[in-house]
Amino acid sequence: MGEQSGIGNTLANLPTWLYFSLIIILMAYITLNPLGFPIPVTSLTIDCYDAIDALQPGDIILMDQGYGAGTMAFHEPGFIVVFRHAIDKGAKVVIVSTSVESPMLLQRAIDKIKPAAKGYEYGVDWVHLGYVAGGEPAYASIVEDINNLFTEDWEQTPTSALPLMQELGVPTHEKIALVYIMTAGGDVVEGWIRQSALRYDLKFITQVNEMMVPTILPYYPINCDGILNGGVGAAEYEVYSGYSGEAVKLSDMMTMGGLVVLVFLILGNIGYFMTKGGSS
Amino acid sequence: MADVIGLWIQAILTIMITTLAWKDTPVSKTAEHIYVGVVTANSIVMAWGNIDSIGLSKIFAGDIIYILPVILGLMAYFRYSKENFWIYRYPIALVVGIGVGTAMRGLVGSSVIDQVKDSFWSLNVPGDIGASVNNLIMLVTLVSALIYFLFTIKVARGPIATRLSTFGRYAMMASFGYSFANTIATRINQYAGRISFLVLEWLQLG
Amino acid sequence: MSQRTIRRQIPLALTFITGMIITFDWFIKWEPLQSVTKTILNFNVVMVAFMMGFAGVNLIMLHTRRIKRNMSQNKMLDVAISVMLLACLIGWSAVGIFMGRSSDTYQWLYSNFNLPLSSTAYAATLFYLASATYRVIRARSTETIILVVVSIITIMSNMPMFVTYIPALLIFKTWIANVLVKASYRAITIGVGLGGILMGVRTLLAMETGFLGAVEE
Numbered sequence: 001m002g003e004q005s006g007i008g009n010t011l012a013n014l015p016t017w018l019y020f021s022l023i024i025i026l027m028a029y030i031t032l033n034p035l036g037f038p039i040p041v042t043s044l045t046i047d048c049y050d051a052i053d054a055l056q057p058g059d060i061i062l063m064d065q066g067y068g069a070g071t072m073a074f075h076e077p078g079f080i081v082v083f084r085h086a087i088d089k090g091a092k093v094v095i096v097s098t099s100v101e102s103p104m105l106l107q108r109a110i111d112k113i114k115p116a117a118k119g120y121e122y123g124v125d126w127v128h129l130g131y132v133a134g135g136e137p138a139y140a141s142i143v144e145d146i147n148n149l150f151t152e153d154w155e156q157t158p159t160s161a162l163p164l165m166q167e168l169g170v171p172t173h174e175k176i177a178l179v180y181i182m183t184a185g186g187d188v189v190e191g192w193i194r195q196s197a198l199r200y201d202l203k204f205i206t207q208v209n210e211m212m213v214p215t216i217l218p219y220y221p222i223n224c225d226g227i228l229n230g231g232v233g234a235a236e237y238e239v240y241s242g243y244s245g246e247a248v249k250l251s252d253m254m255t256m257g258g259l260v261v262l263v264f265l266i267l268g269n270i271g272y273f274m275t276k277g278g279s280s
Numbered sequence: 281m282a283d284v285i286g287l288w289i290q291a292i293l294t295i296m297i298t299t300l301a302w303k304d305t306p307v308s309k310t311a312e313h314i315y316v317g318v319v320t321a322n323s324i325v326m327a328w329g330n331i332d333s334i335g336l337s338k339i340f341a342g343d344i345i346y347i348l349p350v351i352l353g354l355m356a357y358f359r360y361s362k363e364n365f366w367i368y369r370y371p372i373a374l375v376v377g378i379g380v381g382t383a384m385r386g387l388v389g390s391s392v393i394d395q396v397k398d399s400f401w402s403l404n405v406p407g408d409i410g411a412s413v414n415n416l417i418m419l420v421t422l423v424s425a426l427i428y429f430l431f432t433i434k435v436a437r438g439p440i441a442t443r444l445s446t447f448g449r450y451a452m453m454a455s456f457g458y459s460f461a462n463t464i465a466t467r468i469n470q471y472a473g474r475i476s477f478l479v480l481e482w483l484q485l486g
Numbered sequence: 487m488s489q490r491t492i493r494r495q496i497p498l499a500l501t502f503i504t505g506m507i508i509t510f511d512w513f514i515k516w517e518p519l520q521s522v523t524k525t526i527l528n529f530n531v532v533m534v535a536f537m538m539g540f541a542g543v544n545l546i547m548l549h550t551r552r553i554k555r556n557m558s559q560n561k562m563l564d565v566a567i568s569v570m571l572l573a574c575l576i577g578w579s580a581v582g583i584f585m586g587r588s589s590d591t592y593q594w595l596y597s598n599f600n601l602p603l604s605s606t607a608y609a610a611t612l613f614y615l616a617s618a619t620y621r622v623i624r625a626r627s628t629e630t631i632i633l634v635v636v637s638i639i640t641i642m643s644n645m646p647m648f649v650t651y652i653p654a655l656l657i658f659k660t661w662i663a664n665v666l667v668k669a670s671y672r673a674i675t676i677g678v679g680l681g682g683i684l685m686g687v688r689t690l691l692a693m694e695t696g697f698l699g700a701v702e703e
Contacts, residue, residue, distance in 0.1 A: 071608070214458060348529065385508065
C-alpha cells in the first residue's frame with residue numbers, strides 16, 4: 001500500500017517541464033513525419049460543403065473574415081478552402097472583417113488562393129472592404145445597405161468604382177445568397193444569425209473554433225445551415241472537397257498533442273486514485 | 281534581407297512569449313509588453329480607418345449630418361475629466377441604446393421562440409426506434425437542464441423535479457466534458473500553427 | 487433644467503429613444519423609420535471607433551505613472567519595459583495612420599511583430615490547459631467521472647489515429663453532440679436569451695444604469 005502510494009504520488013506529481021517538452025517535441029516530430037491517417041467527414045462539414053456547392057454562377061457570398069492571429073492556424077485553411085470552392089462555383093465574394101486583426105491577415109490567404117490566376121478579377125468577382133467597428137449594429141447595417149456604410153474598400157478605392165459593390169444595391173440582403181462567418185467569438189456568430197439568417201432567412205454557415213461549437217449547435221439547423229468545427233472541420237472540408245491544404249497537416253499534430261494531454265489526464269487520475277487508496 | 285530579419289524577429293518573439301507559460305521572467309515580460317503595445321496600436325489604426333472612411337469622408341462628401349457622431353465620439357473622451365465626466369454619458373448612452381436595441385430585437389426570435397419551436401421533437405418516429413429514443417433523451421435533457429436553472433420556483437424543489445434536476449446536471453457535465461475536449465483541440469491547433477512555423481519556416485527542417 | 491436632468495435623465499432618455507427606434511424598425515416596415523435606423527447604425531460605427539482609442543489612452547496614463555514610480559524606486563528594467571510599450575504603441579499607430587494601414591511598411595510590422603505575438607500568446611494557453619488537465623481534473627464524484635469519461639472519448643475521437651481503429655468513437659462523439667450537448671446548450675441558450683431580453687428591457691427603461699458610470703449627485 002505504501003509502495004502503491006509512492007508510485008501514485010509520482011504519477012500525480014510529474015514535473016511540469018515533462019509534459020510541456022513532450023507536447024513541443026512530439027508535435028515538432030509529427031510536422032516533419034506526418035502520420036497520414038484518413039480523416040472521417042461529419043455531417044456538419046458536409047452541410048457546409050453542400051451550401052457552397054448549391055451556389056450558382058454569379059451568386060454573392062458575404063464573408064466575415066473575423067479571425068485573428070490567435071486562431072489563424074485553422075481559420076485560414078477554412079477560409080482558403082471555402083473561397084476556392086466558391087471560385088469553382090463561379091460565386092462572387094464580398095469580404096468584411098469584424099476583428100481588428102483580420103484585414104492584415106487576408107493578403108497571406110489571398111496569396112495562397114491566387115484568385116487572379118483563376119480569372120477572378122478584384123472589384124468584379126471579389127472585394128475586400130476591411131474592418132468595421134460596432135459589433136451587431138454594424139452587421140445590421142451591412143445587410144441593409146452595405147454601400148451606405150462602406151464608402152471605400154480596404155485599399156481606399158471608392159466603392160462606387162467597384163462593379164460588385166454596385167451590384168449589391170439596396171436592400172443588400174436581397175442580393176446575398178449565403179453568409180459565411182469565420183470567428184472565434186460565439187457572440188459574433190449569434191449576432192450575425194440574428195441580423196441575417198433570422199431576419200432575412202439567408203443561408204448561413206460558419207467556422208468557429210472547436211470550443212465554440214457547443215454554443216452554436218442549438219442554432220443548427222434552424223438558423224445555421226452548417227458548422228465547420230475549427231481545424232478538424234477545415235481538414236474534413238479539404239478531404240471532402242479534394243483541395244489539399246494546411247488543415248490536414250494540422251490534424252496529425254492534433255493527434256500528437258491530444259495524445260500527450262490524454263495520457264497525462266489518465267496518469268493524473270490513476271495517481272490520484274492510487275494515493276487516495278493508500279491514504280484511506 | 282527584410283524577409284530574413286522578419287523571420288528571425290518572428291521566431292525570437294514566438295519563443296519569448298512561449299516562456300510566459302513557463303515562468304514570469306524579464307524576457308516574457310518584455311514580450312508581453314510589446315504584445316500589448318502593438319495590439320493596442322493596431323486597434324487604434326483600424327479605428328482611425330473607420331473614423332476616416334465612414335465619418336470624415338462622408339462629411340467632406342457633403343453629408344454634414346455625420347459631424348454628429350464625430351462630435352459625440354470626441355465627447356466620449358470627457359470620461360477622463362473629473363469635473364465634466366457627465367459629458368461622456370451622452371455618447372455612451374447612445375451606443376448602449378443602439379447595441380441593446382439591435383441585440384434584443386433578435387434575441388426573442390433566435391434564442392427563445394425558434395429554440396422552443398425546434399424542441400418539439402417527435403417521440404414516435406415511424407420505423408426508427410433509435411431516433412425516437414434519442415428525441416426522448418433530448419427532451420428529458422432539455423427539460424431537466426431548464427429545471428436545474430430554476431432556483432426560485434418552489435416546484436423545482438419537489439422530489440420529481442429534484443431527480444430531473446440531477447439528471448440535468450449529469451447531462452450538462454457530459455456537455456462540459458465534450459466542450460472541454462474541444463477546448464483542448466482548439467489550443468492544440470493554435471499551437472500547431474506556431475510549431476509548424478518554427479520547424480518549417482524558421483529552422484527549415486522540412 | 488436641473489443638473490440631474492442634463493447629466494442623467496437626458497442620457498437615459500436617449501438610450502430609450504434609440505433603443506426603441508432600432509427595435510421598432512424590426513417590426514414596422516416604414517421608409518422614414520428605416521432611413522433613420524440606417525443612419526443611427528452608421529453613427530454607432532463611428533462612435534465605437536472613437537471609443538476604441540480608450541485602450542491607448544489608458545495604457546499611456548498607466549505606463550507614464552509606472553515610469554515615474556519606477557524611476558523614483560530605481561527599477562530601471564521596469565522603466566525600460568514601459569518605455570518599450572509606449573514606443574511600440576505610438577510608433578505603430580503613427581506608421582499605420584500616416585503611412586496607411588494597407589501600406590507595405592505597416593504590413594511588414596504587423597506580420598513580423600503582431601502576428602507571432604498574438605498567435606503565440608493565445609496558443610501558449612495550451613500549456614496552462616495541459617497543466618490544469620493533469621493536476622486539477624480528477625474523477626472525484628459522479629459528475630466529474632462523467633466529465634472525465636466524456637472528455638477522454640471526445641479527445642480520442644478528435645484524433646484520426648484512434649478513429650481509424652475504433653470507428654465507434656466517432657459514432658459516440660456524434661451522438662453526444664447531437665443529443666446531449668445540443669439539448670443542454672439549448673437550455674442554456676434559452677436561459678441566456680430570456681436573461682438578455684430582461685436585461686435589455688431593464689436597460690432601456692433606465693432600471694440598469696451602470697453604464698453611466700459613477701453617480702456624483
